[in-house]
Each structure stands twice: as structure tokens, then as C-alpha cells.
């Protein structure tokens with residue numbers, strides 16, 4: 001007997017998860033998706049506005065999950081006290097674990113869950129997501145909607161015969177011989193897992209998805225408990241421009257902090273913005289984003305400064321009170337202008353440039 005599977009989507013407050021919620025409601029209304037967000041109590045007001053707008057569009061509430069919900073303090077402050085004032089950092093990221101992953105895992109319990117994640121088609125990462133075996137992640141914006149572990153198992157050399165049989169059951173006309181040739185070619189140093197994946201996707205994402213779905217039916221993955229899965233048909237690839245278009249056209253809107261604002265240094269004009277959602281004091285921010293916070297939300301910068309005490313700081317090498325000294329701000333802005341000029345050759349988007357430092361990603365906070 002099939003066990004019930006829950007479909008869930010985390011709304012981080014970032015643009016990509018918001019766009020994914022809109023996309024899924026419009027394209028797959030038959031899926032009963034539960035939306036949730038993990039509130040640290042330290043988000044920017046723009047994030048809460050986005051969540052309210054999304055609730056109107058989706059016509060259903062976004063469930064607020066709060067760590068330490070019995071505490072009289074904000075979740076972040078509650079745990080900071082438990083950690084003796086030790087501020088989180090990229091190498092000790094207790095905040096994501098305590099404030100995002102643990103409340104999520106408590107909420108789903110042992111239920112089988114399909115979790116939709118808004119990593120875009122123009123990104124090359126998986127994000128920082130739950131590794132519970134009862135949770136399966138799906139990436140609808142990418143050509144490859146499956147997670148790394150699923151692909152590694154499905155395309156394992158031991159599965160070659162199974163895959164060939166499943167492909168042969170589909171109506172693939174004159175594409176079939178080439179597909180079977182690819183399926184029968186084992187993964188090796190010269191034909192890597194990724195080579196094989198890309199080659200098969202090129203021959204048709206829907207046909208590939210069907211074969212993966214058939215393979216998963218033989219496993220303990222949550223999707224094995226669903227008789228059908230509409231995303232098998234998915235051939236879409238959505239990139240950054242699509243995300244902004246979806247947000248604007250839906251009326252939900254782009255969070256204000258993504259909008260570029262001008263700044264001037266030595267008569268030269270630059271632009272700055274915040275590159276991602278998350279806590280206003282997030283240690284993943286670049287220096288220019290801290291300056292943005294100082295100039296656009298001085299009261300929040302002031303609060304972020306108050307957390308720096310007993311030798312703990314948000315950045316390793318510099319305190320917040322130091323980066324707002326006039327000569328230091330001047331230097332940060334000048335450096336950023338130079339960097340933007342160099343990087344604009346690579347990407348016209350300011351947000352891409354700012355994003356670059358955070359390759360690791362964080363599905364819970366920034367997507």
C-alpha cells in the first residue's frame with residue numbers, strides 16, 4: 001500500500017523561492033503544496049512584505065515555523081544566548097541548523113516529503129538542504145529536476161539494463177537507437193556521470209524524467225509512493241530574468257532590497273543592492289552590502305553592531321564600527337566600483353557579482 005506523501009515548499013523570503021511558489025501554483029495546481037517559512041525574527045521588513053503578498057497570490061497561508069517557539073525572545077536571540085554570544089559564521093553555521101533545518105524537520109516528522117527547491121537553471125549548486133532520507137528534493141527550474149543522489153543511483157552502471165528497458169517502453173521513434181547507445185555506455189573517466197546526464201537530457205528531458213521516475217518506483221524514495229508525478233513532463237528551464245518576470249507579472253513584486261540604488265565616490269557613480277534575503281546581519285554579506293545596510297537601514301546596522309561584543313564579530317577581520325569610518329567606507333565603495341567594472345564583462349547583473357562569494361548557497365535562507 002502506498003503511503004501518503006506531503007508536498008512542501010520553503011519560502012525563504014528570497015526571489016527564487018517566491019517565484020517558484022507562483023510558478024507551481026500556476027503550472028501544477030493539482031499538487032497540494034504546503035508552504036512554510038522559518039522565521040528567525042531577524043528578517044528585513046521587505047521579506048515579511050513579500051511573504052504577505054505571496055499569501056494573497058497563493059490564496060493560502062504560509063506556515064510560520066519558529067525554533068524555540070516557547071521562548072519570550074526571537075529565535076535567533078534565544079539560541080545566541082544558549083551559544084554564549086558566539087555569533088554564527090560560514091564555518092560555524094549554527095543558525096541555519098537551529099533556526100531553519102531543525103524546525104523544518106520537526107514539522108515534517110517522519111512523513112514522506114517531496115520538497116520543491118527554487119535553484120535556477122542558470123545556477124550550478126544543490127544548496128544546503130535537509131538530508132533526511134524521508135525528504136526528497138525536486139528542482140523544477142532546472143532541466144535536471146532531480147537531486148545528485150537520485151542521479152548517481154539512477155545512472156549507476158548497475159542500472160543500465162533497467163534504464164534501457166524503461167526507455168524502450170516509451171514512444172521515442174528514431175531517437176531511441178541513439179538513446180540506447182548512450183544508456184549502454186558505462187560511466188567512466190572519459191564519460192562521466194555528468195556527461196551521461198547531460199547527453200540523456202539533451203535527447204529529451206521528459207523521457208529521461210519518466211525513466212528516473214520508473215527507477216525511483218523500485219526504491220524507498222518518497223516519490224515511489226506517488227502513482228504519478230506531473231513534473232515528469234517538465235521541460236522548462238528558468239533563469240534569472242524569468243524569476244523577475246514572474247514576480248512582476250504576478251503582482252507579488254520584487255523585494256525592494258534587490259533594486260539597485262546609486263552611490264557616488266570621487267565623482268564616480270556606482271550601484272549597490274542587497275544580493276539575498278535572510279537575516280539583516282547575515283555574515284554572508286559582502287562589505288558593500290554592509291554599507292548598503294548602514295545607509296539604507298541605519299537602525300538595523302546599529303542593532304547588528306550591538307551583537308558584536310566579547311570578541312565576537314560578524315566578519316573575521318573587521319568590526320562593524322570600523323567599516324563605517326569615513327575613510328574605510330570610501331575605500332570599500334571605490335574597491336567595489338573597480339570590482340563591478342571588472343565583473344561586468346562576465347555578467348551584466350549586479351546580483352550575480354554579489355552572489356559569487358556565496359557559491360555554497362543556502363536553500364533555507366537565500367533561495
Ligand code: SF4
Pocket residue numbers: 040088093095096099277278279281282283284362364365
Ligand atoms: S540568513 Fe544568514 S544569519 Fe540568518 S540563518 Fe541564514 S545563514 Fe544564518
